[in-house]
Amino acid sequence: MTLTEMTAPAAAKLRWWALAVLMLPVLLVAVDNTVLAFAVPMISEALRPTGVELLWIVDVYPLVLAGLLIPMGSLGDRFGRRRLLLVGATGFALVSAVAAFVPTAGALIAARAAMGFFGAMLMPATLSLIRNIFVDAEERRLAIAVWAAGFSGGAALGPLVGGFLLEHFWWGAVFLLAVPVLLPLLIAGLLVLPESKDPNPGKIDALSTVLILITMVALVWGIKSVAVYGPGIDLAVSLVIALGVGFWFVRRQLSHDNPMLDVRLFTNPVFSGAVGANLLSVFSLVGFLFFVSQHLQLVSGKTPIEAGLVLLPGLIVTVIAGLLVVRLARFVRPGTIVVGGLLLNAVGYLVVMFSGSSGFDLGLLLAFGLLGAGVGAAETISNDLILAAVPAAKAGAASAISETAYEVGSVLGTAVLGGLLTAAYRTGVQIPAGLTPEQTFAAKETLGGALDVAAQLPAAIAEPLLASARHAFDSGVTLTSAVGVVLMLVAAVLARVTLKRA
Structure with a gap:
């Protein structure tokens, strides 16, 4: 019996059980993202990646995810969103288990790319099912707040459970967290999740899928190049490819009556503003998590679980803020809430900028609380605005756009802020005399590499290297925080302009 065939009380009860089941893949993806951030130092020591490889280990998953979310959203609209969700969950858990045992940085990058492929099946399906299950606007907003809180809850759970695993097992154990989620999701999903499809879905367009992937890879490659190596021919070529192929993709969608992605949605300022x-x-x-996880472990010397506990209050604030804005939205315009959230993000980065070295850890704690409140508020309302702007039948496509924005933001946060941090570190670190070329290269690539090299050196050489490396890293954090402040202020202005009629 489906939701539509039940009596109203029974259907209402089943709606909330369905939402609980949809939280499982959300938690699975969120835990994986946060755990990886805290496993970066151990991965650096175990697999010895270069600075660029380390960024790709973090970035390749959301990059593939971002490139495939729209095609997978369209696929779910055509063949069934529940079916795609269950297939994606199975593949994601299996590949996560493989990732736990890979022997090289290159193999881990490949495994993370495969996780991105299956992860792309998960997220559009969860949001589009919520859009179709909760037809009442206020219920839908609350359901989306719970969905967003699932990301924050997973982020909070990841450092604690992952920290315990990292203290007692090898780095690969963090990827095994996905496996226990698989079985209950498969069983409960078949029992309580309704199947839904678009009666008039967009066509499966293999060429458009390739065009999205090329655009995303070229764009992120260019950003990485300029952030790590400075402006050069790589940047120019990458941007030309991204713009040219992206323009081709848009023209292709406009030429079809029922395209894979209806780019005309972006002519609605509320929709485009919410996506931005x-x-x-x-x-x-x-971007904040990328550097704070490394500072707490490699500079402050905290264990992974201690670092997770430092960030726990901010993650809890994210959950609470996302739920509170549902009630607040009854009295305050949605656009105002989004602008306020973005301004809180800017204040959080300002706190990092002006935290002295003696109070840097306390500053990070306060900054992450402010950032958590801002992200929780802005994410909940922006996702609701995106879904409310389209008919229920097109929920898969709208969800895919929302999730693409999420993953592009994830990629750019690491690529831009992480790339700037890497460049600042390389510029600022001073290498003492007496190191081999291999040691010099490793120490200049990443802070984790410097700590690994210092462990091989006598104290008279190791101590100056460690002091210089840690100072260079935290100086880079200050620089990236300044960039974060500027970007959040610009984002707030854009949101104020585009969402004023929301």
């Missing part, structure tokens, strides 16, 4: 706010909120969160 979604992207930049995640940008601020992921």
Whole structure:
């Protein structure tokens, strides 16, 4: 019996059980993202990646995800969103188990790319099912707040469970967290999730899928190149490819009556403004997590679980803020809430900028609380605005756009802020005399590499290297925080202009 065939009380009860089941893949993806951020130092020591490889280990998953979300959203509209969700969950868990045992950085990058492929099946399906299950606007907003809180809850759970695993097992154990989620999701999903499809879905367009992937890879490659190596021919070529192929993709969608992605949705300023706010909120969160996880472990010397506990209050604030804005939205315009969230993100980065070295850890704690409140508020409302702007039948496509913004923000947060941090570190670190060329290269690539090299050196050489490396890293954090402030202020202005009629 489906939701539509039940009596109203029974259907209402089943709606909330269905939402609970949809939280499982959300938690699975969120835990994986946060755990990886905290496993970066151990991965650096175990697999010895270069600075660029380390960024790709973090970035390749959301990059593939971002390139495939729209095609997978269209696929779910055509063949069934529940079916796609269950297939994606199975593949994601299996590949995660493989990733736990890979022997090289290159193999881990490949495994993360495969996780991105299956992860792209998960997220559009969850949001589009919520859009079709909750037809009442206020219920839908609350359901989306719970969905967003699932990301934050997973992010909070990841450091604690992952920290315990990292203290007692090898780095690969963090990827095994996805496996226990698989079985209950498959069983409960078949029992309580309704199947839904678009009666008039967009065509499966293999060429458009390739065009999206090329555009995303070229764009992120260019950003990485300029952030790590400075402006050069790589940047020019990458941007030309991204713009040219992206233009081709848009023209192709406009030429079809029923395209894979209805780009005309972006002519609605509320829709495009909400997508932009979604992207930049995640940008601020992921960029912050990239450097704070390394500072707490490699500079402050905390264990993974101690570092997770430092960030736990901010993650809890993210959950609470996302739920509170549902009630707040009854009295305050949605656009105002989004603008306020983005401004809180800017204040969080300002706190990092002006935290002295003696109070840097306390500053990070306060900054992440502010950032959590801002992201929780902006994400919940922006996702609701995106879904409310389209008919229920097109929920898969709208969800895919929302999730694409989320993942592009994740990629850019690491690529831009992480790339700037890497460049600042390389410029600032001073290498003492007496190191081999291999040791010099490793020490200049990443902070984790410097710590690994210092462990092989006598104290008279190791101590100056460690002091210089840690100072260079935190100086880079200050620089990236300044960039974060500027971007969040620009985002707030854009949101104020585009969402004023929301």
